[in-house]
Amino acid sequence: xxxxxxxxxxxxxxxxxxxxxxxxxxxxxxxxxxxxxxxxxxxxxxxxxxxxxxxxxxxxxxxxxxxxxxxxxxxxxxxxxxxxxxxxxxxxxxxxxxxxxxxxxxxxxxxxxxxxxxxxxxxxxxxxxxxxxxxxxxxxxxxxxxxxxxxxxxxxxxxxxxxxxxxxxxxxxxxxxxxxxxxxxxxxxxxxxxxxxxxxxxxxxxxxxxxxxxxxxxxxxxxxxxxxxxxxxxxxxxxxxxxxxxxxxxxxxxxxxxxxxxxxxxxxxxxxxxxxxxxxxxxxxxxxxxxxxxxxxxxxxxxxxxxxxxxxxxxxxxxxxxxxxxxxxxxxxxxxxxxxxxxxxxxxxxxxxxxxxxxxxxxxxxxxxxxxxxxxxxxxxxxxxxxxxxxxxxxxxxxxxxxxxxxxxxxxxxxxxxxxxxxxxxxxxxxxxxxxxxxxxxxxxxxxxxxxxxxxxxxxxxxxxxxxxxxxxxxxxxx
Amino acid sequence: xxxxxxxxxxxxxxxxxxxxxxxxxxxxxxxxxxxxxxxxxxxxxxxxxxxxxxxxxxxxxxxxxxxxxxxxxxxxxxxxxxxxxxxxxxxxxxxxxxxxxxxxxxxxxxxxxxxxxxxxxxxxxxxxxxxxxxxxxxxx
Numbered sequence: 001x002x003x004x005x006x007x008x009x010x011x012x013x014x015x016x017x018x019x020x021x022x023x024x025x026x027x028x029x030x031x032x033x034x035x036x037x038x039x040x041x042x043x044x045x046x047x048x049x050x051x052x053x054x055x056x057x058x059x060x061x062x063x064x065x066x067x068x069x070x071x072x073x074x075x076x077x078x079x080x081x082x083x084x085x086x087x088x089x090x091x092x093x094x095x096x097x098x099x100x101x102x103x104x105x106x107x108x109x110x111x112x113x114x115x116x117x118x119x120x121x122x123x124x125x126x127x128x129x130x131x132x133x134x135x136x137x138x139x140x141x142x143x144x145x146x147x148x149x150x151x152x153x154x155x156x157x158x159x160x161x162x163x164x165x166x167x168x169x170x171x172x173x174x175x176x177x178x179x180x181x182x183x184x185x186x187x188x189x190x191x192x193x194x195x196x197x198x199x200x201x202x203x204x205x206x207x208x209x210x211x212x213x214x215x216x217x218x219x220x221x222x223x224x225x226x227x228x229x230x231x232x233x234x235x236x237x238x239x240x241x242x243x244x245x246x247x248x249x250x251x252x253x254x255x256x257x258x259x260x261x262x263x264x265x266x267x268x269x270x271x272x273x274x275x276x277x278x279x280x281x282x283x284x285x286x287x288x289x290x291x292x293x294x295x296x297x298x299x300x301x302x303x304x305x306x307x308x309x310x311x312x313x314x315x316x317x318x319x320x321x322x323x324x325x326x327x328x329x330x331x332x333x334x335x336x337x338x339x340x341x342x343x344x345x346x347x348x349x350x351x352x353x354x355x356x357x358x359x360x361x362x363x364x365x366x367x368x369x370x371x372x373x374x375x376x377x378x379x380x381x382x383x384x385x386x387x388x389x390x391x392x393x394x395x396x397x398x399x400x401x402x403x404x405x406x407x408x409x410x411x412x413x414x415x416x417x418x419x420x421x422x423x424x425x426x427x428x429x430x431x432x433x434x435x436x437x438x439x440x441x442x443x444x445x446x447x448x449x450x451x452x453x454x455x456x457x458x459x460x461x462x463x464x465x466x467x468x469x470x471x472x473x474x475x476x477x478x479x
Numbered sequence: 480x481x482x483x484x485x486x487x488x489x490x491x492x493x494x495x496x497x498x499x500x501x502x503x504x505x506x507x508x509x510x511x512x513x514x515x516x517x518x519x520x521x522x523x524x525x526x527x528x529x530x531x532x533x534x535x536x537x538x539x540x541x542x543x544x545x546x547x548x549x550x551x552x553x554x555x556x557x558x559x560x561x562x563x564x565x566x567x568x569x570x571x572x573x574x575x576x577x578x579x580x581x582x583x584x585x586x587x588x589x590x591x592x593x594x595x596x597x598x599x600x601x602x603x604x605x606x607x608x609x610x611x612x613x614x615x616x617x618x619x
Contacts, residue, residue: 014515021522023514027507034503035494042501043537047530050523 015268019373024265036155057135058083059157060257061142063229064164065222066215067175068242069249071187073164074139076250077257083135086125091141095121115150123154145228152232160257161237163230170243172215179204193246236261260473268349269294269470270371272356274443275378277432278385279455280462281353284378287463288351288470295345299336299354303327306335333364340370357435359442374470375447377440378455378462382433389429393418449474506533509613516546537614545613547579552605555579556598566595575601581608 018024030046039045058081062074071087078085092103092113099121106113118141125131138158142148151157166174177190182205188195195201209218230237238256242249269292273281282298289296306314307321313335317327332355340350352372356362365372391404396419402409409415422428444450451469455462498504510526519525555575559567567575569591576584584604590596 014518017518023522026523026526027511031503031507035498038494038497042503042506043530043534047527047534050527050530 015266016369016371019265019267020371022265025263028264033155036153052132057133058137058257059135059159060137061158061161061233062137062139062164063161063226064140064242065166065168065171065226066218067171067178067210068164068166069187069246070139070164071185072193072246073162073250073253074137075186076246077253078137080254081135081137081257083137084128084130086122086131086136086138086141088141088143091121091125094125096124099124115144115147118147119150119154122151122156126156142229144225145232148229148232158233159236159261161233162253162256163237163239164242164249165239166241166243168219171219172212175210175215176212178207178210180207181205258475260475262472267373268347269351270349270373271351271470272372272375272447273351273353273378274356274375274440274450275353275455276380276382276385276436276440277429278389279378279380280459281378283459284455284463284466285351285353287459288466291467292349292470294349294351297336297339297345297350297352299332299352302335302339303332311335329361329364333361333368336365337368337370356443358439359446362443362446372447374474375450376466376469377444377450377452379452380455384456385433386426386429389424390420390426392424393420395419505612512546533613545609547609549602549606552579552602552609555605556601560598566590566597567601568594569596572596572601572604576605576608579605579609581605581612583611584608 030049033049034042034045037045060077060083062070062077064070074085074087077083092100092107095103099117103113103117103121106117122141126136130136142151174189174192177192179188179190180186181188181195181200182203186200187193188200188204195204240249240252240256269288271288271294273285275281285296285298288294303314303317303321307318308314313331317331317335320327320331336352336355339345340352356365387405388403392401393404393409394401395409395414395417397417400414401407402414402418409418451474453462453465453469510529513529514522514525517525555578556567559571559575572588573584573586588596588604589600
């Protein structure tokens with residue numbers, strides 16, 4: 001039978017399970033490696049691969065014309081992420097003796113090392129413990145499209161490719177001040193990056209092959225090959241301007257490296273929006289629900305609906321509301337559970353707002369199996385909330401809604417008959433704000449990977465911000 | 480993932496053949512069913528264990544990791560023959576094996592002519608079928 005037409009008899013809880021444990025990505029990696037390596041005994045191969053346990057390690061390529069600071073950035077990255085640092089030079093010098101001799105013969109004769117030899121060298125290096133266990137940062141390689149494609153067919157493909165870039169004139173100028181520390185190979189610059197340690201200052205040497213003429217030749221070669229390479233890596237690469245102080249370049253590189261590329265894993269969004277009253281939770285939820293066809297679950301609406309429908313829980317809740325008391329958690333939770341376990345929520349995903357309002361509620365939600373995969377805090381200063389809410393007025397005759405600052409009524413007549421919703425008075429708003437702020441910290445403690453969004457902006461700007469974090473995997477935290 | 484353009488049709492065909500020859504996709508399907516069934520806390524460790532069991536059964540040619548055992552086969556049969564007539568019809572037999580996820584079973588087993596298939600025939604056919612389905616490797 002065609003595998004894609006097999007009936008899918010998979011329980012819905014498995015989707016949550018698979019998502020939590022990254023099963024899809026694990027399968028993808030396994031199948032990928034089996035296809036690339038085509039081992040004789042796939043079972044043993046998979047066992048070995050799973051035992052190696054190295055799916056999260058960084059695999060990074062840093063490219064750029066000469067003198068853009070590849071070495072400096074690569075060193076910073078590899079020491080920060082604690083990975084192996086590979087350069088074309090150290091690949092050769094640290095290779096097995098016979099490979100090294102072969103390669104050095106080519107270098108002596110001033111010839112380029114053939115791609116096949118490179119592949120053997122890199123292939124051997126990649127099998128070593130540090131590359132496997134901790135990942136690698138490869139700098140200044142591949143240099144041609146041919147090498148790039150050879151790497152790909154060997155199954156070596158970076159997760160991130162950083163391309164450093166600067167105008168040629170800047171590079172030529174910069175190359176002349178380049179100094180190297182003969183002891184550890186660190187690169188310095190006479191004006192821009194002079195070492196503070198006098199010992200190092202004393203032993204710095206000029207580097208050969210960085211005169212203006214050499215640089216021009218090198219740049220020509222670089223530009224000739226660059227487009228081919230960039231095309232191979234276009235899915236995972238980012239270009240960063242290298243004509244900045246190195247700390248700035250590094251911080252940009254680091255931000256890029258901590259992002260993860262979008263995965264093909266099936267993903268049902270289960271979003272919780274948290275925020276003070278008037279922070280725009282409802283607006284954002286309905287925008288998300290419309291665009292991604294997920295279910296908008298507003299806790300307040302559900303309660304009102306239950307009361308109107310006169311369900312058992314609704315009647316129970318009404319008794320509390322009439323007395324102006326908080327509805328007990330278990331009643332709210334039953335109503336919410338009923339909604340969230342309906343088929344549309346399970347298959348399409350949901351965006352919940354107005355709940356949880358305390359840590360206990362958040363805990364019950366998780367305990368009952370409704371684990372959100374994205375949690376957002378919409379942060380708005382109290383003053384903006386006051387301004388947004390207390391100036392709202394509505395016209396009792398037409399039902400039109402006005403805002404005294406952003407959307408004032410046109411005529412005096414309308415203005416005189418405007419009324420304020422009782423829940424929008426300053427006192428009421430202040431009370432709800434205080435309630436929110438009492439609990440917000442303990443909720444934040446519970447949802448550790450919640451994201452904070454500045455919601456004191458135009459609704460669509462806020463929406464874009466939330467959207468990007470819903471669609472892309474959450475940024476990774478390096479230990 | 481590699482660039483698509485270098486995957487020439489020939490290489491694609493090779494890969495397809497490789498996957499078929501080594502029954503990789505069936506292996507993955509079985510792994511998935513095991514995973515769905517037990518939903519272990521550490522899927523990676525669980526998969527290593529399952530694969531190792533499979534590897535072992537490949538060498539010893541027995542104890543294939545499979546979700547169903549004889550008792551399941553028995554209860555399927557029991558459901559089809561609630562009155563203990565001692566046989567089931569050919570149609571029931573085919574449906575039952577299909578439900579167990581067995582492919583290419585004997586369509587004309589012993590007793591097919593009378594439309595009466597005994598429990599023994601069903602059991603042996605189901606056993607060998609399940610074994611075939613879970614032995615996802617090439618027998619060299």
